[in-house]
Amino acid sequence: DFLATPARDRICKAIDKPREIGVTTICLGESLWHWLTEAVWDETWISATEDDVDKKDDKDSNLVKLDMLISTCPNQLLPKAARDLNPWAPRYPAWRKHLNLINPETGASVNGHATTKRATRGGRRSRIYIDEGACWESGMLDTLTTTLGTTHDAVAMSSASREYGKDWETLVESLSANAPDCLLVLWDWMHPLWTDAQSKADHER
Numbered sequence: 001d002f003l004a005t006p007a008r009d010r011i012c013k014a015i016d017k018p019r020e021i022g023v024t025t026i027c028l029g030e031s032l033w034h035w036l037t038e039a040v041w042d043e044t045w046i047s048a049t050e051d052d053v054d055k056k057d058d059k060d061s062n063l064v065k066l067d068m069l070i071s072t073c074p075n076q077l078l079p080k081a082a083r084d085l086n087p088w089a090p091r092y093p094a095w096r097k098h099l100n101l102i103n104p105e106t107g108a109s110v111n112g113h114a115t116t117k118r119a120t121r122g123g124r125r126s127r128i129y130i131d132e133g134a135c136w137e138s139g140m141l142d143t144l145t146t147t148l149g150t151t152h153d154a155v156a157m158s159s160a161s162r163e164y165g166k167d168w169e170t171l172v173e174s175l176s177a178n179a180p181d182c183l184l185v186l187w188d189w190m191h192p193l194w195t196d197a198q199s200k201a202d203h204e205r
Contacts, residue, residue: 002184003030003155011179012130012144012154016172018188019159027129027157028066031110034126035101036077041108042124046115046143047131053112054099057088062131063112066101079105115143125151134161134168141167 007013017023034041045062047053054063067087075083081095081104095104099112115136128147133140133156140156147154158168175183188194 003027006153007182008179009152010148011175011182012148012156012171013182014171014175014184015155015157016183016185017157017159018186018191021186021188021191021194023157023186024062024131025065025069027155028062029069031127031129032066032069032073035103035108035110036073038108038126039106041106041110041126043110043127043129044125044147045110045112045129045131046147047112048115048136050099050112050114052131053114056092056098062129063099063101063110066110067096070101079103081105115139123150127151127153127155130154130156132158132161133171134158134165136167138167141170144171 002013002015015023015027031043031045034043045053047062051058052061055061056064058064059068064087067085070078070082071085071087078085079095081093085093085096092098095102100109101111102109125147128151130140130144130147133144135158136143144154144156156168156171158165161168172183
């Protein structure tokens with residue numbers, strides 16, 4: 001419901017999340033649903049570095065995770081050209097280019113950018129995800145301001161970071177005070193398989 005409900009005009013939604021409970025993968029699963037079912041869909045993922053968004057053979061990068069989700073789908077749900085995708089093949093198929101996945105039947109797309117004040121400038125987006133904003137050395141709020149001019153549905157998400165994270169803390173505090181319905185706070189203990197040992201290790205990081 002949180003992802004499906006549009007945010008207020010010129011206000012993003014934010015997910016303050018713990019590590020390693022699958023929030024990013026859940027959001028990518030929703031990206032896949034739109035990629036498969038929407039005739040018009042143009043979504044962008046933005047992260048601190050290009051490799052964080054898309055690095056071939058790196059299962060921790062966003063678009064490779066999406067490749068892996070596509071590869072697990074029954075062929076009946078996929079466009080013919082996207083069936084039997086092997087994320088680890090030496091070359092991508094024609095519809096899957098670096099930083100871009102295009103549905104070969106509908107043209108719906110999920111693409112990626114590294115963080116920059118010019119990210120997504122020049123075109124409207126169905127949705128924009130800003131990933132791990134607390135780990136950006138700088139510029140997260142500048143990038144967010146840009147995205148709010150190109151989409152009505154911006155979603156920022158991150159785990160806490162002791163090294164950086166000031167922009168993220170500012171965003172979370174602002175939403176908590178002024179638009180709490182646009183902020184989703186998740187805790188590691190909400191995961192049904194989480195243990196106290198994992199929680200301690202997460203907090204130590």
